[in-house]
Amino acid sequence: MTDTAVLGRSQGMVREARHLLFTVTPGAAWIIVFLVLPSAYLMGVAFMTNGPYGLPQMPLSLDSFKQLAGFGFLGWSPGNLYTLLRSLWQTLVATGLVVIVAYPIAYYITTCRAKWRPIMLLLVVVPSWTNQVIRTFGWMNLLAPGTPLSSVAESLGLIAPNMGLYPSNFAVTLGLVYNFLPFMVLPLYAAFEKLDTAQVEAAQDLYATPVKAFWHAVFPQTLPGLLAGIVLVAIPAFGMYVIPELLGGGKALMLGNLVANQFSGGSNWPLGAAGAILMLLATFAGLYAMRRIGKRLGGGEEVVI
Amino acid sequence: MTETSTAERHSQRRDEPHDGARSGVDAAGSERTASAIHMQGLHKRFGASTVALDGVDLTIEAGEFFTLLGPSGCGKTTLLRILAGLEDADQGRLTIGERDVTEVAPHHRSVNTVFQSYALFPHLSVRDNLAFGLKMRGVDRAEREARVERIAEFIQLGDLIDRRIDQLSGGQRQRIALARALVCEPDVLLLDEPLSALDAGLRSQLQVELLRVQKRLGMTFVFVTHDQDEAMVMSDRIAVLNGGTIQQVGPPREVYERPVNAFVARFMGHANLYPISARQGQRVTTELGELELEPDLDTPQQGGGELLLIRPETLDVRLGRHQGVNHLAGRITERLYRGSHAEFRLAVGDTTLQATINNRGRRLPEVGDEVTLVVAPEDLVTVAN
Amino acid sequence: MRKRTLKRGLSAFWWLTLVFLYLPLAVVVLFSFNAANSAASMTGLSLRWYHQLFANDQIMSAFGNTLVLALTSSLIALVIGCLIGYGMYRHRHRKLGWLIVLIYLPIVLPDIVFGISEMAFFVKVNELTGLLGPGLGTMIIAHVTFQIPFVALIVYSRFVGLDPSLFEAAKDLYASPFKRVVHFMLPTIKPALISAFFLSFTLSVDDFVISFFTSGPESATLPIYIWGAIKKGVSPEINAIATLMIAAVALAALASLVVNRRKA
Numbered sequence: 032m033t034d035t036a037v038l039g040r041s042q043g044m045v046r047e048a049r050h051l052l053f054t055v056t057p058g059a060a061w062i063i064v065f066l067v068l069p070s071a072y073l074m075g076v077a078f079m080t081n082g083p084y085g086l087p088q089m090p091l092s093l094d095s096f097k098q099l100a101g102f103g104f105l106g107w108s109p110g111n112l113y114t115l116l117r118s119l120w121q122t123l124v125a126t127g128l129v130v131i132v133a134y135p136i137a138y139y140i141t142t143c144r145a146k147w148r149p150i151m152l153l154l155v156v157v158p159s160w161t162n163q164v165i166r167t168f169g170w171m172n173l174l175a176p177g178t179p180l181s182s183v184a185e186s187l188g189l190i191a192p193n194m195g196l197y198p199s200n201f202a203v204t205l206g207l208v209y210n211f212l213p214f215m216v217l218p219l220y221a222a223f224e225k226l227d228t229a230q231v232e233a234a235q236d237l238y239a240t241p242v243k244a245f246w247h248a249v250f251p252q253t254l255p256g257l258l259a260g261i262v263l264v265a266i267p268a269f270g271m272y273v274i275p276e277l278l279g280g281g282k283a284l285m286l287g288n289l290v291a292n293q294f295s296g297g298s299n300w301p302l303g304a305a306g307a308i309l310m311l312l313a314t315f316a317g318l319y320a321m322r323r324i325g326k327r328l329g330g331g332e333e334v335v336i
Numbered sequence: 337m338t339e340t341s342t343a344e345r346h347s348q349r350r351d352e353p354h355d356g357a358r359s360g361v362d363a364a365g366s367e368r369t370a371s372a373i374h375m376q377g378l379h380k381r382f383g384a385s386t387v388a389l390d391g392v393d394l395t396i397e398a399g400e401f402f403t404l405l406g407p408s409g410c411g412k413t414t415l416l417r418i419l420a421g422l423e424d425a426d427q428g429r430l431t432i433g434e435r436d437v438t439e440v441a442p443h444h445r446s447v448n449t450v451f452q453s454y455a456l457f458p459h460l461s462v463r464d465n466l467a468f469g470l471k472m473r474g475v476d477r478a479e480r481e482a483r484v485e486r487i488a489e490f491i492q493l494g495d496l497i498d499r500r501i502d503q504l505s506g507g508q509r510q511r512i513a514l515a516r517a518l519v520c521e522p523d524v525l526l527l528d529e530p531l532s533a534l535d536a537g538l539r540s541q542l543q544v545e546l547l548r549v550q551k552r553l554g555m556t557f558v559f560v561t562h563d564q565d566e567a568m569v570m571s572d573r574i575a576v577l578n579g580g581t582i583q584q585v586g587p588p589r590e591v592y593e594r595p596v597n598a599f600v601a602r603f604m605g606h607a608n609l610y611p612i613s614a615r616q617g618q619r620v621t622t623e624l625g626e627l628e629l630e631p632d633l634d635t636p637q638q639g640g641g642e643l644l645l646i647r648p649e650t651l652d653v654r655l656g657r658h659q660g661v662n663h664l665a666g667r668i669t670e671r672l673y674r675g676s677h678a679e680f681r682l683a684v685g686d687t688t689l690q691a692t693i694n695n696r697g698r699r700l701p702e703v704g705d706e707v708t709l710v711v712a713p714e715d716l717v718t719v720a721n
Numbered sequence: 722m723r724k725r726t727l728k729r730g731l732s733a734f735w736w737l738t739l740v741f742l743y744l745p746l747a748v749v750v751l752f753s754f755n756a757a758n759s760a761a762s763m764t765g766l767s768l769r770w771y772h773q774l775f776a777n778d779q780i781m782s783a784f785g786n787t788l789v790l791a792l793t794s795s796l797i798a799l800v801i802g803c804l805i806g807y808g809m810y811r812h813r814h815r816k817l818g819w820l821i822v823l824i825y826l827p828i829v830l831p832d833i834v835f836g837i838s839e840m841a842f843f844v845k846v847n848e849l850t851g852l853l854g855p856g857l858g859t860m861i862i863a864h865v866t867f868q869i870p871f872v873a874l875i876v877y878s879r880f881v882g883l884d885p886s887l888f889e890a891a892k893d894l895y896a897s898p899f900k901r902v903v904h905f906m907l908p909t910i911k912p913a914l915i916s917a918f919f920l921s922f923t924l925s926v927d928d929f930v931i932s933f934f935t936s937g938p939e940s941a942t943l944p945i946y947i948w949g950a951i952k953k954g955v956s957p958e959i960n961a962i963a964t965l966m967i968a969a970v971a972l973a974a975l976a977s978l979v980v981n982r983r984k985a
Contacts, residue, residue, distance in 0.1 A: 043424060047812075050808070050811065050812075051808055051811075051812050051815070053804075053808075054804045054805060054807050054808025054811070055804070055805055055808040055809070055812075055820060057801045057804055057805070058801045058802060058804060058805030058808075058824075058869050058873060059805065059820060059823055061801060061865065061866065061869060062823050062824070062826060062827060062866060062869060062870075063823070065839070065842075065862050065863070065865075065866045066826060066827055066830070066835070066838070066839075066866050067823070067826070068842065069838035069839050069841065069842030069843075070830070070834070070838045072838070072841060072842050072845060073834070073837060073838040073841050073842075076841055132738060135731055135734055136734070136735060136738055138731070139731040139732070139734070139735050142728065142731070149978075149981055150978065151735075153974055153977070153978060154739060154742075155738075155742065157970060157971070157974045158742045158743065158745075158746060160923055160927065160970045160973065160974070161746065161927070161963075161966060161967050161970045162926065162927050162929060162943075162944045162947075162963075162966060163927065163929055163944075164929050164944045164947050164948050164951070165746075165749065165944075165947065165963040165966060165967065166745055166746070168749065168947065168951055168959060168963060169744075169745025169746055169748050169749045169963075170745050171951070172745070172748045172749060172752060172960075173744065173745055173748050209741070209742070209745070212738075212742070266829065266831065267831060267832070269831070270831030270832065270833050270834065272832065272833045272930055273929060273930065277951065287831070287833045290833055290834075290837065291833055291836075291837070291930075291934075294837050294840060294841075294934065300841065303837060304837075304841070307833070307834045307837060307838070310831050310833070310834055311830075311831075311834060314829060314830070314831060318829060420889075420893055421892070421893075422889050422892065422893070441892075442889075442892040442893050443892050443893075443894075443895045443896055443897055444895075447893070448893055448894065449889070449890070449893045451886040451889070451890055452886070453884050453886045454886075455884055455886035455887050455889065455890035456890075457887060457890070457891075457905065457909065458883075458887075458909065459908045459909050459911070460908075468891075468894050468896075468904070469893075469894035469895050471904070472894055472895040472896040472897070472900055472904065473895045516894070517893075520894065520895070
């Protein structure tokens with residue numbers, strides 16, 4: 032009797048394991064075969080030599096990384112370094128601007144009546160449902176030479192005559208802010224909605240000035256949302272391809288363009304793959320940093336959504 | 337005096353025959369037979385170190401309102417889940433009616449559960465929730481609808497039946513959950529703290545309703561609770577569990593008045609317990625002094641327990657000093673006035689003691705009063721440590 | 722007093738932000754009705770770009786590709802993602818850290834790395850086996866890959882939000898494993914499945930970068946066509962296609978609003 036009961040128990044465990052296998056395997060296998068394997072292959076490509084049509088060849092070498100650092104046939108050139116720095120700078124500026132815009136917007140939505148809030152959030156999010164190419168195309172229409180916005184900028188002396196606001200670094204920044212604003216508003220809104228107003232009232236009671244009350248009671252509570260937003264904005268912004276390609280013209284390229292061009296136009300797969308590795312490293316470093324900061328500040332709160 | 341009235345009711349109930357199958361009237365008005373449950377050596381572990389059940393042997397009679405009572409973590413819920421088939425015992429055997437169901441999947445057992453959270457399906461209407469079990473059993477549509485109507489009438493659901501689940505209050509959900517389990521006409525109904533989420537008033541109202549339903553159906557009910565008052569009000573018999581083992585099984589009055597050990601004594605209510613230092617015939621010596629008790633109350637197993645139990649309400653508190661058998665001199669140190677009764681803490685010699693007095697409108701002793709405590713020999717029990 | 726000034730300031734900022742968010746879309750819609758062949762000035766209203774649009778075979782086939790790609794990939798991702806979401810829920814007490822990492826990988830990987838990885842991989846596989854030549858097939862595979870995590874997470878969070886007793890109640894009420902799936906689980910998570918499908922669909926239609934790198938000569942989708950047209954020099958037809966896509970999104974937004982209203 033006892034033996035059969037024990038047997039039944041182990042049968043149950045086998046059943047559970049089979050269940051796990053059945054439910055998880057298709058998806059896990061799909062992601063492994065069609066994403067992990069390809070990424071691993073791409074990393075391998077970075078260590079190969081560039082062949083005649085841009086395709087990777089043996090032998091293994093570190094040429095692509097040297098090229099990425101700027102060493103070419105003609106000696107060192109700063110082009111790629113500039114591109115990298117520009118990517119970092121654009122990411123930094125765009126993320127900062129997104130925070131500055133999203134913070135009051137998210138707060139404002141929470142102060143409105145409950146029945147309006149879902150509609151307001153929807154209004155913020157809907158533009159991001161349209162295709163990125165179309166949204167960026169809209170900005171091209173708005174910022175092109177001869178448009179009202181460009182004329183205003185021209186008469187203020189901000190740009191040279193007949194140049195238009197696009198293509199330019201400024202247009203890229205604007206495009207990035209536009210593109211990523213909803214990704215910051217949503218987590219910040221969630222943080223504001225959970226805000227413990229008793230803490231704010233206690234702070235007003237104790238610190239008196241609104242600035243101090245904000246700094247001590249409001250800001251720390253919204254920090255998890257802010258960090259989540261930064262992850263959602265900064266990481267994809269750093270690897271952005273479409274916006275700099277369309278709004279930046281040739282002079283505002285970012286790392287994403289450098290990588291992509293090696294696979295479409297210029298064709299140097301190993302160089303592109305090396306750039307992709309750099310991007311991956313930056314991504315995981317960014318994720319790791321945010322996790323650490325999040326853990327230190329917000330306790331156990333998960334930063335990645 | 338609530339204690340006596342409950343106790344009286346149970347003493348009457350104890351006289352009813354328990355043996356064999358008891359019959360009752362089901363919701364359809366036809367005769368039905370209830371099933372007894374036999375458990376033999378049930379063991380259950382979670383992980384490597386947590387022992388939930390450590391050898392449970394128990395027989396629940398057919399048609400009985402049986403309660404599993406104990407603090408959280410005592411194993412009562414695990415035992416109920418094993419009855420339902422939601423958990424497999426590591427060892428042991430379980431029989432419901434004539435059938436060994438130890439390894440029978442829950443959907444093949446004629447057992448239904450009223451869950452603590454009610455577990456009503458949110459995607460279904462009340463009506464479809466009630467019909468769910470019948471539908472799964474393959475009962476045809478017309479029969480299903482008829483039985484749902486009958487149970488709705490029996491539980492007096494009224495117009496609740498056409499509501500959505502999210503439109504129901506806690507008490508209403510509780511009754512729907514009960515109806516959903518009953519409509520399947522199981523051999524045994526399991527109730528997992530079904531009233532714990534309700535406020536006190538509604539709770540006592542539903543206690544009465546639940547009892548009435550059980551008596552009319554004559555169905556075997558196994559009820560889990562951590563509330564000893566609820567257990568005493570509802571049950572034909574109670575099993576008190578602690579640490580995965582059964583401490584005592586018996587009718588409420590027996591468990592309350594003649595607990596076998598200190599744990600049961602304390603769990604069932606306020607208990608004054610004193611180690612017995614010496615014993616001579618029917619006289620025992622404790623910190624309180626010498627007290628006399630009746631021979632047949634010197635349990636467990638007549639060998640005598642190591643502790644003397646005095647329930648606070650068995651003490652007679654008299655003002656002033658008096659002499660006599662089982663008379664103790666004390667001084668009131670604390671008084672908690674509770675309207676219908678008052679609780680006192682007293683200093684007797686070097687020790688303290690709790691007493692409860694019913695408020696009969698007379699003068700209640702006050703803090704500092706010198707009093708004499710009198711306890712009848714038949715109200716004193718010895719228990720194991 | 723100060724509070725009211727703050728509120729007014731915020732309100733003004735809110736409306737300004739809305740203008741910022743909708744201006745580019747509004748411009749696209751406006752120019753789609755432009756009579757002139759210009760992106761800089763409106764000369765009059767006309768539907769000529771829409772007429773040209775429907776007469777353009779390339780656009781029509783790109784439209785067809787977009788729909789086929791979005792529908793097929795969303796359905797496949799729904800099945801696989803639903804299974805994995807349920808597996809994650811059911812075995813949530815196990816240590817499934819590797820699975821969580823795997824699930825998040827497609828989300829955190831930059832689009833461009835995702836796209837070129839797939840491209841390089843498909844080219845290599847094609848070279849070795851002759852299979853997986855660039856086209857709708859490779860695009861569907863790539864799209865399913867980034868849709869699975871979203872479906873899985875939506876389904877998982879729906880299950881986590883349920884009272885665990887419900888699963889036991891279904892067992893207790895005589896439902897066999899198969900009947901539990903049909904009569905309890907699927908109906909219970911239906912709202913999650915619907916929103917997961919719509920999210921997958923939207924993600925697919927929205928995607929450009931990954932589609933771009935996995936597409937073949939015959940399998941251009943609308944975003945890819947638009948991209949090409951922009952690169953070649955702006956054709957006003959783009960405004961018309963873009964307007965139609967914006968209209969579709971607006972409809973979806975309205976629909977989601979109605980659904981939310983009904984739920985409340």
